[in-house]
Each structure stands twice: as structure tokens, then as C-alpha cells.
Amino acid sequence: MKSFFGRTVLITLVLALASLLHATVDESHDFAMEAAMPFVEEGFIVREDYWNGEVKSGQKLLITHQLFKGNEYAFWLGTANSGVELDMKVFDEKNQPVDIKATSDKYFMSVRVNPPKTGTYRIVFELKSKQERSVLWALAYGYR
Amino acid sequence: MKHFAISSVIAGLALGTCNLDAAPQGTKGVEEFDPLAFPGKVVGDVVVPVPSEVFSVLDKLGEPNWRAELRKAEMPTTSDRTKLSLLFGYTVAEGFVAVQAEDKETVKDLGRDVINLAKSLGLSKSVLPHAQSILDAADKSDWSTIRKEFDQTQKTVRDTMEQMKDLDLSHCVSLGGWLRGTASVTSVVKKGFNPDRAELLNQPMLVEHFVASIEKMPAGTRDHDVVRSIRKGLAVVLEQMESAVDGFTKDAVTEIGKTCDGLLVEILAKK
Numbered sequence: 548m549k550s551f552f553g554r555t556v557l558i559t560l561v562l563a564l565a566s567l568l569h570a571t572v573d574e575s576h577d578f579a580m581e582a583a584m585p586f587v588e589e590g591f592i593v594r595e596d597y598w599n600g601e602v603k604s605g606q607k608l609l610i611t612h613q614l615f616k617g618n619e620y621a622f623w624l625g626t627a628n629s630g631v632e633l634d635m636k637v638f639d640e641k642n643q644p645v646d647i648k649a650t651s652d653k654y655f656m657s658v659r660v661n662p663p664k665t666g667t668y669r670i671v672f673e674l675k676s677k678q679e680r681s682v683l684w685a686l687a688y689g690y691r
Numbered sequence: 692m693k694h695f696a697i698s699s700v701i702a703g704l705a706l707g708t709c710n711l712d713a714a715p716q717g718t719k720g721v722e723e724f725d726p727l728a729f730p731g732k733v734v735g736d737v738v739v740p741v742p743s744e745v746f747s748v749l750d751k752l753g754e755p756n757w758r759a760e761l762r763k764a765e766m767p768t769t770s771d772r773t774k775l776s777l778l779f780g781y782t783v784a785e786g787f788v789a790v791q792a793e794d795k796e797t798v799k800d801l802g803r804d805v806i807n808l809a810k811s812l813g814l815s816k817s818v819l820p821h822a823q824s825i826l827d828a829a830d831k832s833d834w835s836t837i838r839k840e841f842d843q844t845q846k847t848v849r850d851t852m853e854q855m856k857d858l859d860l861s862h863c864v865s866l867g868g869w870l871r872g873t874a875s876v877t878s879v880v881k882k883g884f885n886p887d888r889a890e891l892l893n894q895p896m897l898v899e900h901f902v903a904s905i906e907k908m909p910a911g912t913r914d915h916d917v918v919r920s921i922r923k924g925l926a927v928v929l930e931q932m933e934s935a936v937d938g939f940t941k942d943a944v945t946e947i948g949k950t951c952d953g954l955l956v957e958i959l960a961k962k
Contacts, residue, residue, distance in 0.1 A: 592747075592838065595846040596738040607731030613740055613897050616890060617748035642726060667896040669726070690744055 571627040572599055575685035578625030582655035583689055586621045591689035599685035604631075604676040610686065611669055614662040618690045625655040626674055627683045635672040639664065737900045739865045741842055742787040742872030745891050750791070752888050755879045757792035761785070766804055767961045772812060773915045776860040777958045779808045779848060780867025786825070786841040788875055790834050798829040798837055805844060812860075817847045859912040862904040866921060867958060869897065870951050873928075877948030881941065889939035892947055895932045898925050917957050924950045 576599060583593050602608055614620055624633055633656040637645040645668065648659040662668060674682040749755050762785065769775060782804045789797040802825040809818035821844040828836040845864060852861040873892070880888045905913060905922050912918055927950045931943045 595842040610734045615748050665890045665893045
């Protein structure tokens, strides 16, 4: 009986922690969407799909993505953790850096890019925290 | 889409280290980019662009007759979930064409098709609110809302499939949509061929992603007649894309279009 009680408490705790984690990951996306707001006013269409997860502070992440020449793209990186330094760069198929216009805020950063060619691009970003070992993040994008 | 399942490809593998804790120290930042020695994690999830991302460029390069690109396809009656998933993707992509054509009656028809397909897939509860929003927005000719709802509908269906461990079906939704979108793009490009328009077909990474997705599918789905045809068709498409080093020829565009059209015929077949 005692072990049943203990197991129930453990499961409840795990579920509570899991739901807390979900809420915080969602919060990262909320911040990415906050970053997107001024862009929407400029006519950007925000995609519903996005990337998210948890990463060790300072660990670089790479996303491969298809971009079309003729569109202007914006990428919005959000985090639910405070005191995080954000960085993002875009590279072309030949791994050369592409001109971007980046702006940062407390919980998010935005990057604009006009792809010089249609093809595969690499979005490289990192989140550095002085307080946390790992950081929650979400990356969304839009186009116009 | 939940992307917790990051595929951890540690670039340090190439250097003989795969310790996540060994974050690189003293690097100058992301400008020193070398994919073979990338000191980080590769997020394996691929976000497939919606057709309107390509359509918006085609609009900037000319004035395509989107109404001429609409296809009044009759939805086959089937309980085959693989086919239903492909059809779902197809229908959403057709919705994007209808939005581009600003054809509200077709949008409504497709909204109803979305509801029927969702019912057949057992996903109507999550799809109905979006489908209803599509129908309401069509009445108001609110094209940006319709575009957003089609995107949300597809995401909701794929997320639900993934939660139900039907990752293969989720990929089929993406595949059906990509094939329909690409068929439209080739059709528009062929009608007013120029290199800038044709360059929009430079999407080998997406094709490779689809091929890899099919290879990872359970045997039952991978050996499905239509999926096998798609796998073969994607090889043809990829070959054309990889051969287009100096740009796409009109013949290459025709070949890609013909391949996509043939596969769509199979997806829409009554059998």
C-alpha cells in the first residue's frame, strides 16, 4: 500500500513536471510570436510549424531549411529563460554567411534575410545562459 | 508539431567526440561554419514550406492565372489511411491554390473535403474548428485568414498523427501537399518559362527528406502501392534537381511536372 502511494506521488510529480516543461516550451514559442508581431504588421505571413526544444547553454544548433529567392524571410528565436544571450546566423548551400539584419530583445531575437538564391540554407543559433545549464527555445519563421 | 525529438547529430563525431557536455570553448562564434566540424547539434526536423511560399514568389515574377491551375478532383472513397493522409495533404495544397485564385466557392468545397477526410481519418474533432473558420472566412473573402487556417489544419492533423505514433501518416500528409504544390509550380513555370521562375524548383533537400521519411516508414506503409510509386517518382525528381547545376531547362521542369502529375493521379485514383 505504502509503495502504491509512493508510486502515485512519483507519477503525479513526473506529470506535473512534464506539464510545467510543456508550458515553458510553449512560452518560448509565445516569445517568438511576440517577436513576430511587428513583422506581421509589415505583411509577413507566419508559418504555423516551428522548431523547439531544450538545449545545453552555449550549445550551437543547426537547422536546415528551404528558402525561395524573391521572398523576404524572418526568423524569430524565443526563449522562456531570462538572462539568455541569443545569436543567430544564416549560411547558404556553400556554407557562406548570408547578409542578415538581426535585432534582439530580452527573450527573443529576430533575423531578416533575403535569400540570394532558391535552395537549402542553414540556420545556426545558440542560446547562452549564465544561470541555467539548459535553455528552452523555439524558432518560428515567416515570409512575405 | 512537437520537436523534442531532436536528432542529435553531433558534429564532433567527425572529430571522434560525441559528448554533449563537451561544449566547445573558445570558438569565435557561428561565423566559423563548417558543416563537417559543426560544434553543435543538428535539429533533424524539417519544416516543409507551404505551397503559398512558392506561389508568392511566382506572383512577384508575373501574374499567373491561378484559376487555370485549379483542379476539380473528385475525392475517392476509401478507408485506406495512407491514401487518406496523402489526399489530406493534396486537398490542403489545393486550398492554397484556391486562395491564390481568390475562388471562394472552391475554397468552401475544399473546406468540406477537409472535413470529410478528417472524419475518415478519425480526426474530425481537432480539424472541425479550423475547417469551420475556413468556411466562415471564405464567405468574407478573408484570404489571409483562410491561408492561416489551411496551414493550421495541416499542422493540427500532423501533430495529432504524431501524438498517435502515426509518424508515417504525418509524412504522407506533407508528401501529398508537396506533390500538389510542386505540380502547380511546374505548370505555372512552363507557361511562362524563365530561369528565375524555374529556380524555384531547386528543392533537393526537401526531396531527400521525403525519400528518407519513406525509408523509415513501417513496411506496411513503405510497401503501399502509391508510396512505392512516390518513392520512384521522387528519385526522378531528385535526379532532375541535381542535374540542374546551371539552372533548370524547360524539359527538366516538364519532367518534374509530369512525374508529380502522374503521382497525383495515383493518389486520386478510385482504387
